[in-house]
Amino acid sequence: MAAALAIGGQAAILAAPQSPRISTGDQLKIVVANIDMGATEFTVDTEGTINYPYLGKIKVAGMTSTELAAKVGADLVTEKVLTRAPQIMVDLKQLDTKTVTLSGAVVNKGPVNFAGQISLFDALVKAGGAAADAGDNISVRRRAAQPGGEPEITVVSRRELEAGDFSKNMTLQDGDVVIVAKALQVFVEGYVNSPNGYVMPPGTTLRQAITLAGGVQELGALNRVQVVRNGKPVDAKLTKEIDKFVVQPGDTVIVPKRKM
Numbered sequence: 001m002a003a004a005l006a007i008g009g010q011a012a013i014l015a016a017p018q019s020p021r022i023s024t025g026d027q028l029k030i031v032v033a034n035i036d037m038g039a040t041e042f043t044v045d046t047e048g049t050i051n052y053p054y055l056g057k058i059k060v061a062g063m064t065s066t067e068l069a070a071k072v073g074a075d076l077v078t079e080k081v082l083t084r085a086p087q088i089m090v091d092l093k094q095l096d097t098k099t100v101t102l103s104g105a106v107v108n109k110g111p112v113n114f115a116g117q118i119s120l121f122d123a124l125v126k127a128g129g130a131a132a133d134a135g136d137n138i139s140v141r142r143r144a145a146q147p148g149g150e151p152e153i154t155v156v157s158r159r160e161l162e163a164g165d166f167s168k169n170m171t172l173q174d175g176d177v178v179i180v181a182k183a184l185q186v187f188v189e190g191y192v193n194s195p196n197g198y199v200m201p202p203g204t205t206l207r208q209a210i211t212l213a214g215g216v217q218e219l220g221a222l223n224r225v226q227v228v229r230n231g232k233p234v235d236a237k238l239t240k241e242i243d244k245f246v247v248q249p250g251d252t253v254i255v256p257k258r259k260m
Helices: 065-078 120-126 158-162 206-212
Strands: 003-007 010-014 027-032 041-043 049-052 056-059 088-093 098-104 110-114 134-142 152-157 177-182 186-190 196-198 226-229 252-255
Touching: 027 065, 041 049, 056 065, 065 088, 098 120, 110 120, 120 134, 120 158, 120 177, 134 158, 152 158, 186 206, 206 252
Parallel strands: 098 177, 186 252
Antiparallel strands: 003 010, 027 041, 027 088, 049 056, 098 110, 134 152, 134 177, 186 196, 226 252
16 A cells, blocks of 8 residues: 655655565575575675575675565576475575665654665655755765776756656665755845845745745835846846746846836
8 A cells, every 4th residue: 555755845656565675785694494504694785795605606786685585496406406495485684784874855864774775765854854955966975896987977857756657766885975956046135125045946926935035115116127137137027927927046136216
């Protein structure tokens, strides 16, 4: 059964819990019933493998305990170590020793410890979600695969992730750094009651921006509002339509004084 969770002021759908999947650093205990195979305890290495008696290196990362038990049993028969599939118990112990770091516009900045695997969405939840001034871009920085190489950077849309598009919900790795960018503000100045910079949702009109800044003062001229974009004034013919003109992040809205 799915559940809903609010993060950053929006609702997102969470999938039902699944069996944990094996990942690097996990501890495994593999016991074959009534047969002494030698070693029974293993640590999954950085390549996601274990060195199992008679079978050598086995790729185990991404598997569940049940899947691994089935694979080991089948491989022992295939390699003619055993004549028939044995009963196998796999005990998975996931230690809380891995860390990703959250920074930028999140409620609680800093390291997030986890065991096994953690998704981007779950890391954001553990960090308290996006802050009120968060923008849309989330950057995930991953250390270079080779010494001296460039780190790998992946950019994900926060709004798409929070809206339930889990195709964006990448699995994080130990050491990843997640940076939630701050939203660019719209600055409202001049003869308004609360001049300041404001984070505004997409589609905000000029009138709505001015209303968010407390509305026009008595001496303000609503019919002559000016907008500066990228350092240049926007055509006054456009900004005169205050219910149609849509502001953009980085704009400066100026409400001038009425002509007396």
